[in-house]
Amino acid sequence: MINNNIFTSNRLVRNLILLLAFVLFTSVEAQYFGEKIYSFVNVPNSARRAALGENVSLSNEELCFAFQNPSLLDSVHEHKIYATWAPIANAGLNINLGAIGYAFRKTT
Numbered sequence: 001m002i003n004n005n006i007f008t009s010n011r012l013v014r015n016l017i018l019l020l021a022f023v024l025f026t027s028v029e030a031q032y033f034g035e036k037i038y039s040f041v042n043v044p045n046s047a048r049r050a051a052l053g054e055n056v057s058l059s060n061e062e063l064c065f066a067f068q069n070p071s072l073l074d075s076v077h078e079h080k081i082y083a084t085w086a087p088i089a090n091a092g093l094n095i096n097l098g099a100i101g102y103a104f105r106k107t108t
Helices: 004-023 049-051
Strands: 080-088 093-102
Touching: none
Parallel strands: none
Antiparallel strands: 080 093
16 A cells, blocks of 8 residues: 555656646747737838848938838829728738828927
8 A cells, every 4th residue: 555655656756757848848929929919000002112122221302101101202292092902812801901190290
């Protein structure tokens, strides 16, 4: 009877060590990609910006680049309007993304 208690306690200790190792060495991430909560906000607002990549310092007459980098606004952007719409099909979700912008004349 003493031998059965020894084997039972050894099995219990071994199972507890395995459970503890499993809990300590596994990772659980709650956020999408494990970095940001609102990662859907980083969706590009124009096809050209999506093709050029994330960090664009291109200065041209397109107003859509001002959403990412407002320092690119210049006098050539005055009284221009920008609108875009894109459907996003991700994992069966029906999500629509839209953006609209208008560049006012700077008054001093």
